[in-house]
Amino acid sequence: MKASDFGVQSYCFRNFKENQTVAQKVREIGLDKIEICAVHADFNDPDGFEEIIKIYENEGVKIISTGVQMYQGDDREEAWFACAAAAGCKHVSAHLGIGTYTRAIGRLRKWSRQYGINVGIHCHGGYMFGGSPDVLKHLIDLGAPEVGLNIDTAWCMQIGPAKGNPVKWVEMFGDSVYGVHYKDFTFGPNGQWEDVIVGTGTLDLPAFVNALEAVNFDGMAVIEYEADVENPVPALKRCVDSMRSAI
Numbered sequence: 001m002k003a004s005d006f007g008v009q010s011y012c013f014r015n016f017k018e019n020q021t022v023a024q025k026v027r028e029i030g031l032d033k034i035e036i037c038a039v040h041a042d043f044n045d046p047d048g049f050e051e052i053i054k055i056y057e058n059e060g061v062k063i064i065s066t067g068v069q070m071y072q073g074d075d076r077e078e079a080w081f082a083c084a085a086a087a088g089c090k091h092v093s094a095h096l097g098i099g100t101y102t103r104a105i106g107r108l109r110k111w112s113r114q115y116g117i118n119v120g121i122h123c124h125g126g127y128m129f130g131g132s133p134d135v136l137k138h139l140i141d142l143g144a145p146e147v148g149l150n151i152d153t154a155w156c157m158q159i160g161p162a163k164g165n166p167v168k169w170v171e172m173f174g175d176s177v178y179g180v181h182y183k184d185f186t187f188g189p190n191g192q193w194e195d196v197i198v199g200t201g202t203l204d205l206p207a208f209v210n211a212l213e214a215v216n217f218d219g220m221a222v223i224e225y226e227a228d229v230e231n232p233v234p235a236l237k238r239c240v241d242s243m244r245s246a247i
């Protein structure tokens with residue numbers, strides 16, 4: 001997938017539990033791809049996930065990734081890869097923990113090779129392990145080439161402009177960028193963030209897309225907007241329009 005070929009994160013629809021409803025809303029906002037999170041799937045149940053795949057296929061929506069899941073290197077986590085593989089995914093989004101990442105990375109590399117699926121470590125701001133570029137570089141160095149980066153643009157910016165510049169991250173990590181969550185925040189004087197339409201807040205969306213294209217990005221990409229949980233469709237339509245106008 002190119003930077004311009006994006007879907008949506010199912011977490012945007014977290015107040016809607018029926019997958020058929022979610023799939024219909026994906027089409028309503030003008031998209032046909034989704035990254036499924038645990039709100040909408042039990043990744044410990046590959047047989048049940050097959051039914052979820054059919055629901056989305058019947059609505060013309062392709063599952064392109066799963067996550068974000070916290071991997072600790074437990075045997076049960078192989079089922080999460082089996083679910084992704086059944087959907088034809090080439091990417092999973094992962095969190096790692098400070099106490100378990102050494103064990104988890106070895107298992108992730110093994111499952112990545114076994115199932116032909118890249119692993120994108122999702123950055124989640126300054127309050128979660130793996131939020132800063134130096135830690136991410138260390139993790140990717142341990143896991144490459146199977147393990148790379150999933151840049152969540154808003155959480156990247158949350159650590160501050162000196163270290164959290166999404167454009168600079170693309171330049172820094174280059175072909176290790178396996179996934180993107182297009183998300184935008186504005187920030188108050190106390191550092192508190194607020195979700196806004198992608199490209200209308202702190203994110204320089206055209207520059208970010210240009211940076212992805214410069215490194216020939218071909219990974220997983222979805223928009224993610226976490227506000228308006230009772231009625232996210234209007235804002236998500238605006239996110240899609242903003243993305244398309246910037247590309």
